[in-house]
Amino acid sequence: MMDASPFADLRQRVPGAFSTPITTRLIRYAAFIAIIAPAVFGFYLFGFSPVRLAQGLTRLGTIVSFMFPPYVWTTWQEWKEILKALGETVAMSFLGTLLGAIVAFPLAFLGAKNIMPLGWLRLSARRGFDALRAIEQIVLALIFIRAFGLGPLPGVFAIAVSEIGTFAKLFAEAIENTSRKPVDGVLASGGSRTQTIRFAIMPQAMPVILSIMLYNFESNTRSGTILGIVGAGGIGFFLADRIAAYRWPEAWSIIFLIVFVVYCIDLSSAWLRGRIIGR
Amino acid sequence: MLELFSLKKTFGQTRAVDDVTLSIEAGQMVGIIGRSGAGKSTLLRLVNRLTDPTSGTIMFEGRDVTKLKARELRLWRASCAMVFQQFNLVERMDVLTNVLIGRIAHHGFLSSMARHFTDEEKAMAIRALERLDLVPQALQRAGTLSGGQQQRVAIAKALVQKPKIMLADEPIASLDPANATRVMDALRKINREDGITILVNLHTLDTARAYCERIIAMRDGQVRFDGTPHQLTPERIHEIYGTEGLDEDIDEAVTSTSFVSGRSANSRVYEAV
Ligand SMILES: Nc1ncnc2c1ncn2[C@@H]1O[C@H](COP(=O)(O)OP(=O)(O)O)[C@@H](O)[C@H]1O
Ligand SMILES: [Mg+2]
Numbered sequence: 110m111m112d113a114s115p116f117a118d119l120r121q122r123v124p125g126a127f128s129t130p131i132t133t134r135l136i137r138y139a140a141f142i143a144i145i146a147p148a149v150f151g152f153y154l155f156g157f158s159p160v161r162l163a164q165g166l167t168r169l170g171t172i173v174s175f176m177f178p179p180y181v182w183t184t185w186q187e188w189k190e191i192l193k194a195l196g197e198t199v200a201m202s203f204l205g206t207l208l209g210a211i212v213a214f215p216l217a218f219l220g221a222k223n224i225m226p227l228g229w230l231r232l233s234a235r236r237g238f239d240a241l242r243a244i245e246q247i248v249l250a251l252i253f254i255r256a257f258g259l260g261p262l263p264g265v266f267a268i269a270v271s272e273i274g275t276f277a278k279l280f281a282e283a284i285e286n287t288s289r290k291p292v293d294g295v296l297a298s299g300g301s302r303t304q305t306i307r308f309a310i311m312p313q314a315m316p317v318i319l320s321i322m323l324y325n326f327e328s329n330t331r332s333g334t335i336l337g338i339v340g341a342g343g344i345g346f347f348l349a350d351r352i353a354a355y356r357w358p359e360a361w362s363i364i365f366l367i368v369f370v371v372y373c374i375d376l377s378s379a380w381l382r383g384r385i386i387g388r
Numbered sequence: 389m390l391e392l393f394s395l396k397k398t399f400g401q402t403r404a405v406d407d408v409t410l411s412i413e414a415g416q417m418v419g420i421i422g423r424s425g426a427g428k429s430t431l432l433r434l435v436n437r438l439t440d441p442t443s444g445t446i447m448f449e450g451r452d453v454t455k456l457k458a459r460e461l462r463l464w465r466a467s468c469a470m471v472f473q474q475f476n477l478v479e480r481m482d483v484l485t486n487v488l489i490g491r492i493a494h495h496g497f498l499s500s501m502a503r504h505f506t507d508e509e510k511a512m513a514i515r516a517l518e519r520l521d522l523v524p525q526a527l528q529r530a531g532t533l534s535g536g537q538q539q540r541v542a543i544a545k546a547l548v549q550k551p552k553i554m555l556a557d558e559p560i561a562s563l564d565p566a567n568a569t570r571v572m573d574a575l576r577k578i579n580r581e582d583g584i585t586i587l588v589n590l591h592t593l594d595t596a597r598a599y600c601e602r603i604i605a606m607r608d609g610q611v612r613f614d615g616t617p618h619q620l621t622p623e624r625i626h627e628i629y630g631t632e633g634l635d636e637d638i639d640e641a642v643t644s645t646s647f648v649s650g651r652s653a654n655s656r657v658y659e660a661v
Contacts, residue, residue, distance in 0.1 A: 290472070290474055290475075290476040291476055291477065291478040291479075293438065293472065293476050294472065294475075294476030294478070294489070294542075294545075295478075296438060296465070297436060297438060297469070297470035297476075298465065298466060298469070298489050298490050298492050299462040299464075299465040299492060299493025300462070300489070300493065301462060301500075303500065303501075304492050304495070304500045307503065308478060308489055308492065308500070308503070312478050312480045313478070316480070
């Protein structure tokens with residue numbers, strides 16, 4: 110049977126090249142089913158049907174149509190309200206990022222291999238950072254609203270606490286990714302451990318740390334919008350309010366403003382980061 | 389006088405420095421030669437206590453250096469300045485601050501955190517830079533300088549430590565011949581003008597012959613030769629390093645200083661000996 114085929118000799122020498130073993134094929138089918146089946150079941154569970162999809166898309170079209178022409182507020186009073194809220198979101202993001210970074214900075218040293226030689230302490234610090242990162246900002250905001258009342262303050266704390274874990278982890282990596290050579294240079298001049306940190310490690314890590322802070326400031330401005338929706342201050346509150354009242358043209362204008370502000374922060378932070386890292 | 393008594397350092401099974409006993413007169417310029425892995429770097433790092441010996445003692449002017457701790461140890465390191473092959477500067481900081489790091493042993497916590505140095509120290513640093521022709525680069529970032537310039541910054545930093553001994557670990561191995569010559573000339577000048585004892589690790593024999601009044605040859609962590617350049621005859625080299633000689637694994641043209649000023653310097657040393 111085998112002899113009849115044109116590559117009989119090669120088939121015999123490398124059988125795996127011409128036919129896939131049955132077990133491998135079974136595993137592939139199983140994997141395929143394991144992904145597709147829950148997806149189909151999920152859509153069924155959530156009441157997906159082509160009719161609903163069509164209805165939804167029609168309504169979505171209506172909502173999108175309110176984008177044009179963009180709504181423009183006519184009184185200074187209205188503008189002031191909106192701009193103040195936008196400024197509040199940016200300020201919340203700025204304060205939250207700064208506060209988070211200030212708390213994370215000393216913690217980062219605990220998690221950096223070249224600073225903290227005690228393995229168990231370093232690893233538990235790292236696990237702690239991960240645990241902090243696991244809590245979503247909005248959950249923290251809801252908790253802090255209970256504690257501090259409505260307004261921007263719980264928003265600032267939510268951003269700060271959620272950033273502590275992320276910052277501590279990223280800062281620790283920045284500290285670890287420094288060259289050992291300048292440290293030897295400082296030690297050889299009679300420097301102490303703290304002096305090596307100040308003169309050899311920080312000059313290397315600081316630009317990276319600042320750049321991480323700038324990057325997260327931008328991303329916190331974006332996510333800070335959501336905090337307003339649950340009542341933690343900022344532009345999100347106005348957005349939620351207009352949507353709830355079906356004032357879509359105004360809602361769209363607010364969204365445009367948010368996109369514009371985030372874009373501006375993104376551009377300027379990218380420029381600043383380039384300057385800090387490149388120099 | 390610096391004295392080493394049966395100094396040993398082992399890393400696991402490796403005997404990096406194996407029972408080295410030496411005494412070095414104040415003001416000598418000593419070249420330590422040997423192939424890569426011979427233990428030259430470890431020997432220098434033992435002297436300034438960047439590495440702790442497994443056993444043995446180091447004495448300097450009658451004081452046991454091996455027992456020093458904390459502040460005393462830091463002051464000892466400051467008094468035997470180290471120059472590294474890779475310069476080991478903080479590339480993101482300016483040249484002047486890099487030189488001022490040489491004063492760090494005399495600073496406490498607060499002034500270091502503020503990176504504060506006195507005007508006297510700054511003046512001292514600028515004078516050191518002046519000796520190495522680097523004043524125009526004083527406020528430039530160290531990382532933007534050429535390798536040769538960076539090594540001279542490292543020497544200026546060593547100078548402001550006001551050291552008794554200078555330890556140079558293959559200071560020219562990363563430099564082109566012209567810069568290598570400049571760096572070796574600077575070391576010789578410091579040795580002669582300031583009377584600072586210099587121990588310099590070198591890869592190439594001809595550089596050691598050209599600049600050093602005394603040569604120590606190491607192999608497998610042990611001192612195999614200790615004498616003047618003219619005592620280190622081809623026969624002795626053959627005895628120590630076998631048929632491959634010393635320079636088998638390096639490109640002599642890159643690390644050698646001989647093509648610029650080596651010959652004249654060579655003869656001067658021979659006359660002096
Ligand atoms: N920190 C260290 N850990 C383990 N082994 C080391 C260490 N430093 C040096 N060694 C070993 O010690 C020996 C001597 O090294 P080194 O002093 O660097 O020699 P050289 O400077 O002459 O090239 C080598 O075998 C090297 O691998
Ligand atoms: Mg070496």
